[in-house]
Amino acid sequence: MTPPPIEFLLYGGALALVALGLAGLVMARHLFRSILALGILEAGANLLLVLAGYRAGGVAPILTPGTLGQPMVDPVPQALVLTAIVIGVGVQALALALALRVHQAYGTLDVAEVRGRMEADTDAAAGLEPETSRDLPAVERPS
Amino acid sequence: MNAVVLAVALPLLGAFLTPSLARLSLPLGRLFGPGLLAFCLWLLWGIARALGDATAGVALGGFAPPLGIAFHLDRLALLFALAVPAMVLALWPWGGRPREWSLTLVLAAAATGLALSGDLFNLYVFYELLAVASYGLIAANQRPAAQAAALRYLLLSAAGSALALLGIALVYTQTGTLNLAQLALLAPVSLDGPLGLAAFALLLLGIGVKAEAFPVNTWVPEVYATAPSRLAGLLAGLVSKLAVLVIVRLLLVVFQRPEATQLMLVLGVLGIAWGELAAWRARDLSRQLAWSSVGQLGIVFVAFSLPGETGVLAGLAVALHHLLVKPALFLLARHWNGALEGLRGAARRAPLAGALFALFALSLVGVPPLPGFWAKFVTLSGLFAQPGPLCSLAAVVILTATLVEAAYLFRTLTLLFGPGGEEPRMAPHGALDLGTATAFAGLLLAGVIWLQPLTGDLHGIARQAVDMDTYVDTDLPTPRP
Amino acid sequence: MYWMVLLVLFVTITAALAVLLAPNLLAAVAASSVVSLALSVLFVILRAPDVALTEAAVGAGLSGVILALALRRLGLWGLGDDNRPAPAEGSGDA
Amino acid sequence: MRNLTTLLFAAGLGFLLLVLAAGLPYGHPPMLVGQGILQQAPATTGAANIVTSVVLAYRGLDTLGELSILFAAAAGAGLVLGGHRRRRRPDPDGGFILIAGADLMFPLLLVVGLYVILHGHLTPGGGFQGGVILAAAFFLPLLGRPREALDHTAISWIEGLAGAAFIAIGLWALFARGDFLAPMLGKGVLGQLFSAGTLPLLYAAVGLKVGAELSGLLADLAATEARDP
Numbered sequence A: 001m002t003p004p005p006i007e008f009l010l011y012g013g014a015l016a017l018v019a020l021g022l023a024g025l026v027m028a029r030h031l032f033r034s035i036l037a038l039g040i041l042e043a044g045a046n047l048l049l050v051l052a053g054y055r056a057g058g059v060a061p062i063l064t065p066g067t068l069g070q071p072m073v074d075p076v077p078q079a080l081v082l083t084a085i086v087i088g089v090g091v092q093a094l095a096l097a098l099a100l101r102v103h104q105a106y107g108t109l110d111v112a113e114v115r116g117r118m119e120a121d122t123d124a125a126a127g128l129e130p131e132t133s134r135d136l137p138a139v140e141r142p143s
Numbered sequence B: 001m002n003a004v005v006l007a008v009a010l011p012l013l014g015a016f017l018t019p020s021l022a023r024l025s026l027p028l029g030r031l032f033g034p035g036l037l038a039f040c041l042w043l044l045w046g047i048a049r050a051l052g053d054a055t056a057g058v059a060l061g062g063f064a065p066p067l068g069i070a071f072h073l074d075r076l077a078l079l080f081a082l083a084v085p086a087m088v089l090a091l092w093p094w095g096g097r098p099r100e101w102s103l104t105l106v107l108a109a110a111a112t113g114l115a116l117s118g119d120l121f122n123l124y125v126f127y128e129l130l131a132v133a134s135y136g137l138i139a140a141n142q143r144p145a146a147q148a149a150a151l152r153y154l155l156l157s158a159a160g161s162a163l164a165l166l167g168i169a170l171v172y173t174q175t176g177t178l179n180l181a182q183l184a185l186l187a188p189v190s191l192d193g194p195l196g197l198a199a200f201a202l203l204l205l206g207i208g209v210k211a212e213a214f215p216v217n218t219w220v221p222e223v224y225a226t227a228p229s230r231l232a233g234l235l236a237g238l239v240s241k242l243a244v245l246v247i248v249r250l251l252l253v254v255f256q257r258p259e260a261t262q263l264m265l266v267l268g269v270l271g272i273a274w275g276e277l278a279a280w281r282a283r284d285l286s287r288q289l290a291w292s293s294v295g296q297l298g299i300v301f302v303a304f305s306l307p308g309e310t311g312v313l314a315g316l317a318v319a320l321h322h323l324l325v326k327p328a329l330f331l332l333a334r335h336w337n338g339a340l341e342g343l344r345g346a347a348r349r350a351p352l353a354g355a356l357f358a359l360f361a362l363s364l365v366g367v368p369p370l371p372g373f374w375a376k377f378v379t380l381s382g383l384f385a386q387p388g389p390l391c392s393l394a395a396v397v398i399l400t401a402t403l404v405e406a407a408y409l410f411r412t413l414t415l416l417f418g419p420g421g422e423e424p425r426m427a428p429h430g431a432l433d434l435g436t437a438t439a440f441a442g443l444l445l446a447g448v449i450w451l452q453p454l455t456g457d458l459h460g461i462a463r464q465a466v467d468m469d470t471y472v473d474t475d476l477p478t479p480r481p
Numbered sequence C: 001m002y003w004m005v006l007l008v009l010f011v012t013i014t015a016a017l018a019v020l021l022a023p024n025l026l027a028a029v030a031a032s033s034v035v036s037l038a039l040s041v042l043f044v045i046l047r048a049p050d051v052a053l054t055e056a057a058v059g060a061g062l063s064g065v066i067l068a069l070a071l072r073r074l075g076l077w078g079l080g081d082d083n084r085p086a087p088a089e090g091s092g093d094a
Numbered sequence D: 001m002r003n004l005t006t007l008l009f010a011a012g013l014g015f016l017l018l019v020l021a022a023g024l025p026y027g028h029p030p031m032l033v034g035q036g037i038l039q040q041a042p043a044t045t046g047a048a049n050i051v052t053s054v055v056l057a058y059r060g061l062d063t064l065g066e067l068s069i070l071f072a073a074a075a076g077a078g079l080v081l082g083g084h085r086r087r088r089r090p091d092p093d094g095g096f097i098l099i100a101g102a103d104l105m106f107p108l109l110l111v112v113g114l115y116v117i118l119h120g121h122l123t124p125g126g127g128f129q130g131g132v133i134l135a136a137a138f139f140l141p142l143l144g145r146p147r148e149a150l151d152h153t154a155i156s157w158i159e160g161l162a163g164a165a166f167i168a169i170g171l172w173a174l175f176a177r178g179d180f181l182a183p184m185l186g187k188g189v190l191g192q193l194f195s196a197g198t199l200p201l202l203y204a205a206v207g208l209k210v211g212a213e214l215s216g217l218l219a220d221l222a223a224t225e226a227r228d229p
Helices: A006-027 A031-052 A075-106 A111-125 B002-024 B026-051 B075-090 B098-116 B120-139 B144-175 B180-190 B194-208 B219-226 B229-254 B258-281 B285-304 B308-336 B351-365 B371-385 B389-417 B431-449 B451-465 B468-475 C002-021 C025-045 C049-073 D002-023 D032-045 D050-058 D060-084 D096-118 D127-144 D152-177 D199-222
Strands: B056-059 B070-073
Touching: A006 A031, A006 B144, A006 C002, A006 C025, A006 D002, A031 A075, A031 A111, A031 B144, A031 C002, A031 C025, A031 C049, A075 A111, A075 B120, A075 B144, A075 C049, A075 D032, A075 D050, A075 D060, A075 D199, A111 B144, A111 B219, B002 B026, B002 B056, B002 B070, B002 B098, B002 D060, B002 D152, B026 B075, B026 B098, B056 B468, B070 B075, B070 B098, B070 B180, B070 B468, B075 B098, B075 B229, B075 B308, B075 B431, B075 B451, B098 B120, B098 B229, B098 D060, B120 B144, B120 B229, B120 D060, B144 B180, B144 B194, B144 B219, B180 B229, B180 B468, B194 B229, B194 B258, B194 D002, B219 B229, B219 B285, B229 B258, B229 B285, B229 B308, B229 B468, B258 B285, B258 B389, B285 B308, B285 B371, B285 B389, B308 B351, B308 B371, B308 B431, B308 B451, B351 B371, B351 B389, B351 B431, B371 B389, B371 B431, B371 B451, B431 B451, C002 C025, C025 C049, C049 D127, C049 D199, D032 D050, D050 D060, D050 D199, D060 D152, D060 D199, D096 D127, D096 D199, D127 D199, D152 D199
Parallel strands: none
Antiparallel strands: B056 B070
């Protein structure tokens, strides 16, 4: 059996990153780890996009005396990924800022606890008694 | 026509400069943004008048369309592009800090870009821009609950965006282009298969986060219950509609196939059922309105999944109606955000607000003379005209949901107008909120009076939106391959 | 070449797993920087030097610094088992 | 339950995409747009780095959007963190090595950052990468001496004006040539520092803006208290 071509290996790797990122987002119980998992998901998508423009035997799309006349890889996906990487880091920074403030206010970044505290806070602001029927962990009422 | 890009560039310019200007002089910083938006409104109005029934493509930077980014101008795009500065002006956060004005301007620019762009990746960039601006605005009020809601929303929405990017990567791998018009030409061959459907599902899931589509709408009550009411109105009214517009464009132009439409229909039906039942269970007004928004967006999805001109007409009717009604309801609910039980007799103490609330609520349910009835009627008659059990099921679900909607909204109205409520613990409505809501009510009533010409206009828009030959010829002037 | 791609892919996936499963968050942040660095090697192999440079500067450098800074402000900076004594963090079977 | 559903979804998605991969033209992309750009770009923009041509000319609006996303993220983080920036216990000063190292690195990073920005149209790199290096240059001294603060007014002006400069170059092209962000000025000789018309100017604006944005963001993060006691 011949080994699969290099592009398919990379394609599989990118999909593995995406699947790992999604799984991490779903299963993480600490919001900080969710943010890290998000980074992995984006990395997988970026790898896939660069792969979309890869051309077997092509050279990098920069004109130098050495590359004139040779087939080049597609420059467009590279530009797109450039954009996507910068977008990703901006979103990550904003997420971390929010996580810092949530941690300051609630003292925890546990996914379920933060959700419980948030619902309780919203209920309290609306003047509602905390709901007991919902399948949330019991949390102490904020004073 | 090329000046249309100013409607995107100028708000961004304003956003960059507002914080610095506000340091120099606060009044200048305060008026800069609204001034720019008013100019954009005037500019877009002029372009819409000049364009009339025609369509136009704008090649940004002068690079012939398949290579560069293209804007596609038609009546549908301009309708939503005009709605953006108008709505943002109506819901402008006058009391905020300079950075909030900045972010609101960014939101306006991104929303305009979403309405106009005819390039897949450009749509993704504007979508992300819209999302990032809204995270910042939601968290701006320093309430811990709002920040927690913003963080949870961010994680969901960013995961959705990454999936959408994955979808774009699949489309690009298969076709090698991002221009929607060129994709429209290639799609029947290249994207016809499970791959195209997978790409559409990924894009739908990603953009559906903002459109409050069924599986990815858990953020809706959390954010709308904690965000400032003007922002909640903006997100529920305007931003969700633009996300829907992007999905509809993709559906009409690129992924025109029965499986994609059925996917949208199913998600819409699930959204209606889920949203209206949750709204019925809600115990406070902001979350009731939030869930009802999910239900309404479900109806929009179902309406747009109808084939051809009927679908676009019905979807537009429901979407525009909701665009007008929901922000006004959020504005009126601002001081009534407590538990429903605590609202006893609140409308008696604020008769104008109560009357307006009743008007909007009745239109939302679809009581006959009001535009809401007409919107639902168009959708339902379209559904009944379709063969197949799925469409009939959707029609039944919409009818049942209307009953549920009527039940909880009448319950709220009975509480509001009923007797009781000794302690007036609620502050009176601000003049600005009431004025804005009254203006929206005026527009709604105008819709009743001029229903005939309005229907004609919407028919024209729908006819143009489904005309793919014109779309392709406009954006790709070079002869077809 | 072929084996190099395999090796880098293996490093990437292992580091990604480590991000999700590492017992403490500092190690997870370090692993996420490794993911970015390995990706930038892959980008070089895919003839995308611009992207590789960006991934190295932004993904590994800047994002690592931001994450580490946030971790420090969260008071989770350390090689202990986790911030909370209760169940082990992200042990996979949540 | 929810976890299980989503995991099944993720696994199913991965499997489905893996199966679909067989039909995808990896390694031999269709390059409908790519081929056209490769042929046209050197003559149209005059930049040796074709990725730069795509980023700043063919897809210039995406780059403007990207800049705005960074701006919105930094402004959002400032709004979120800036509510009460009280520095009751600033971190202790870094040691001699950190301070001396930061002082030594500052000019070096500054020069490297500017080099990367200004050669973006010739070699890999450009405004975003160089901007990150600039931000590192300004942030390092802050690690050594946490009591000093960045001048937030200056940062706000730099990011505002750099962003405005990007849009202004675009508007200039709109009024002079009729197209927003169309390439302007002479193209020069391919491969020279002064070539490619307005592209280096655009990248300079991007670099300054990214640098100012990120150093402000890093300073905001560094200045946030650990936790209210």
